[in-house]
Amino acid sequence: MLVELKVNGKTKKVDIEPEEYLVDTLRKVGNLSVKRGCDTGCCGLCSIWINKKPTLSCATLTMRALNKEITTIEGLEKEAEEFAKILVAQGAEQCGFCSPGFIMTVLAMKNELENPTEEDIKHYLTGNLCRCTGYMGQLRAIKTYMGVK
The missing domain is CATH 1.10.150.120 ([2Fe-2S]-binding domain)
Structure with a gap:
């Protein structure tokens, strides 16, 4: 499914799976600072901000980030x-x-x-x-x- 995400102040259109995690989506659109580590929300490698609050992207479905401001270290x-x-x-x-x-x-x-x-x-x-x-x-x-x- 094609969705729009606001990443570092820019709108990105990306094709995602309904159960896709934000860590994978962000890497797909070029934010390679976001890393997959433990996949359990315990290591912090995937930390980003959603609406200026720290969030673990490996534990957040991309669908939950729609219409929200996503910030990575690139931003x-x-x-x-x-x-x-x-x-x-x-x-x-x-x-x-x-x-x-x-x-x-x-x-x-x-x-x-x-x-x-x-x-x-x-x-x-x-x-x-x-x-x-x-x-x-x-x-x-x-x-x-x-x-x-």
């Missing part, structure tokens, strides 16, 4: 680059496989939380897995980015 290049520079400066960047989903979650957190505690940050990031780091560098980077001491 937030400036913000993502700003945080990525801080990640690198803190020595927190490793292989980069989890980075797009992780960065989408951090950018959403900055929009939603004001002056979060370290526990608030950890709670918000639950479900974003990284196999390369011990998370301490990432935590330092997030605190720097959000101006938390």
Whole structure:
């Protein structure tokens, strides 16, 4: 079935199956930052925004995203680059496989939380897995980015 999606401010027409997940649809239209990881909603690799709220695209049917604003990291290049520079400066960047989903979650957190505690940050990031780091560098980077001491 042919549907229209609003992805990063642009309308995309795409042929989908009724039971197709958004992760697959987004990759089909060229948003390759959105990755398939666990398929259980536990790793965060597929994190995107729907109507500016972080959403796991591997657990969301494409049909549920119709008439909604979908944002991937490709639509937030400036913000993502700003945080990525801080990640690198803190020595927190490793292989980069989890980075797009992780960065989408951090950018959403900055929009939603004001002056979060370290526990608030950890709670918000639950479900974003990284196999390369011990998370301490990432935590330092997030605190720097959000101006938390």
